[in-house]
Amino acid sequence: MKSDVTIIKDEEIDLLLNELFERYGYDFTGYARASLKRRINRLFVIDRLPSFAELLYKVRSQPEYLPHFVEEVSVNVTEMFRDPSTFKTIREEVLPVLATHPFIRIWHAGCASGEEVYSMAILLEEANLLHKSLLYATDLNASVIENIKKGIFPLSQMKQYSENYILSGGKKQFSDYYTAKYDWAKFDERFKSKMIAATHNLVSDRSFNEFQIIFCRNVLIYFDKALQDKVLTLFDDSLEKLGYLVLGAKENMRFSKIAKNYTQLDKEKIWRKIK
Amino acid sequence: MEKDKIKRLVVIGGSAGSLEVILGLVSGLPVNADFTYILVVHRKSDSDSLLAHILSSRTPMPVCEVEDKEEILPNHIYIAPPDYHLLLENEGLFSLDSSEKIHHSRPSIDVTFESAAESFGAKTIGILLSGANADGAMGLRAIKDKGGLTIVQNPAAAEVAFMPEQAIKMDAAKQILDNSEIIDFFKNY
Numbered sequence: 443m444k445s446d447v448t449i450i451k452d453e454e455i456d457l458l459l460n461e462l463f464e465r466y467g468y469d470f471t472g473y474a475r476a477s478l479k480r481r482i483n484r485l486f487v488i489d490r491l492p493s494f495a496e497l498l499y500k501v502r503s504q505p506e507y508l509p510h511f512v513e514e515v516s517v518n519v520t521e522m523f524r525d526p527s528t529f530k531t532i533r534e535e536v537l538p539v540l541a542t543h544p545f546i547r548i549w550h551a552g553c554a555s556g557e558e559v560y561s562m563a564i565l566l567e568e569a570n571l572l573h574k575s576l577l578y579a580t581d582l583n584a585s586v587i588e589n590i591k592k593g594i595f596p597l598s599q600m601k602q603y604s605e606n607y608i609l610s611g612g613k614k615q616f617s618d619y620y621t622a623k624y625d626w627a628k629f630d631e632r633f634k635s636k637m638i639a640a641t642h643n644l645v646s647d648r649s650f651n652e653f654q655i656i657f658c659r660n661v662l663i664y665f666d667k668a669l670q671d672k673v674l675t676l677f678d679d680s681l682e683k684l685g686y687l688v689l690g691a692k693e694n695m696r697f698s699k700i701a702k703n704y705t706q707l708d709k710e711k712i713w714r715k716i717k
Numbered sequence: 718m719e720k721d722k723i724k725r726l727v728v729i730g731g732s733a734g735s736l737e738v739i740l741g742l743v744s745g746l747p748v749n750a751d752f753t754y755i756l757v758v759h760r761k762s763d764s765d766s767l768l769a770h771i772l773s774s775r776t777p778m779p780v781c782e783v784e785d786k787e788e789i790l791p792n793h794i795y796i797a798p799p800d801y802h803l804l805l806e807n808e809g810l811f812s813l814d815s816s817e818k819i820h821h822s823r824p825s826i827d828v829t830f831e832s833a834a835e836s837f838g839a840k841t842i843g844i845l846l847s848g849a850n851a852d853g854a855m856g857l858r859a860i861k862d863k864g865g866l867t868i869v870q871n872p873a874a875a876e877v878a879f880m881p882e883q884a885i886k887m888d889a890a891k892q893i894l895d896n897s898e899i900i901d902f903f904k905n906y
Contacts, residue, residue, distance in 0.1 A: 477812055477816070480816075666786075667810075692784050692813050
């Protein structure tokens with residue numbers, strides 16, 4: 443079993459990352475090495491690559507392989523109302539503050555297929571704020587961005603999402619928000635009309651607006667500490683004073699240099715910019 | 718670097734039916750041996766910090782659910798958080814990963830065991846307990862292949878035999894021990 447799976451060596455990873463950067467401008471050198479290595483090893487299995495040389499050859503000579511490589515190496519797992527208590531806190535403590543703004547801008551950085559963006563749009567609608575909100579959804583992968591524009595998610599997940607929704611303080615019938623068709627749930631067009639989806643690489647792209655909330659959940663875990671710090675600084679530059687930054691359940695900004703300007707809400711992974 | 722102070726990295730994996738042995742084992746773990754203990758237990762994500770709470774009443778060592786990029790310290794017990802894979806970075810930090818489930822499990826025992834073998838090599842001790850799926854067997858084999866010590870709960874003594882059986886089939890076990898032998902293992906170590 444084990445023996446026929448190629449295990450990539452550290453120096454081979456260095457060679458590969460160098461190639462990706464030199465040739466295509468994708469910089470993975472600041473990714474946490476242990477999980478990056480796992481993702482690359484997984485590529486050998488799913489693409490049936492016999493050797494590292496084969497992978498390197500593909501990367502060098504087949505530019506069309508690159509989007510696939512980036513998509514498979516990055517992790518695109520997400521769900522609606524993940525960690526419901528976070529969304530409950532946003533409902534109860536964050537949205538009432540945002541309600542006073544004439545216009546609300548939210549950035550979902552590294553949003554993958556967009557389940558979280560739709561969750562937030564539902565929250566905004568229930569708080570009667572969606573009409574004056576814009577949700578910017580960005581990800582490294584172009585293909586997952588397409589999914590946001592469609593608003594279609596697997597029907598099999600809806601039971602779980604509905605439970606999460608209720609735990610987040612949702613009072614409505616969750617199934618009213620989508621139409622079921624075959625194995626898919628299509629969310630109402632009115633949500634999509636408030637979203638702007640685009641590719642954005644947190645490693646190399648800059649701030650593009652100022653927001654009242656930035657979501658970046660379970661993205662920083664794939665970065666090493668230096669890159670985490672760099673990305674948190676990018677968020678700091680993109681967040682209005684008194685704006686909110688929402689991270690994943692096991693992520694923390696305490697190691698970063700921006701931490702001193704923020705205060706944490708309760709025990710949730712929500713920080714408010716106070717300076 | 719704290720990583721260099723760690724004499725042994727003990728990774729314990731368990732699923733259905735493993736809790737009782739884990740509780741017994743944790744009570745007997747040496748406290749000042751400069752060992753680091755990591756627990757990967759399959760469980761529901763809503764039982765969040767309950768396990769850490771139960772375990773901390775049985776040992777004077779700090780018991781914590783891992784946060785991303787936390788430093789790996791000796792004389793600590795770390796628990797893989799629900800819904801994340803737990804990995805070890807070479808520079809002595811933990812990384813979390815929320816990628817696809819392995820053997821329907823996240824955290825996956827295989828992922829942590831393989832990562833431990835990779836970054837701690839022969840210093841690693843892997844212990845695989847009761848469970849109903851094949852998670853952990855490959856990872857335990859990886860520890861053995863790197864020269865680490867591997868212990869499998871005797872399937873006859875395990876509440877659910879399947880997981881330890883898989884490890885034995887893969888020739889991943891250096892020792893097959895009964896429950897009381899596992900619990901006492903570190904007392905005589």
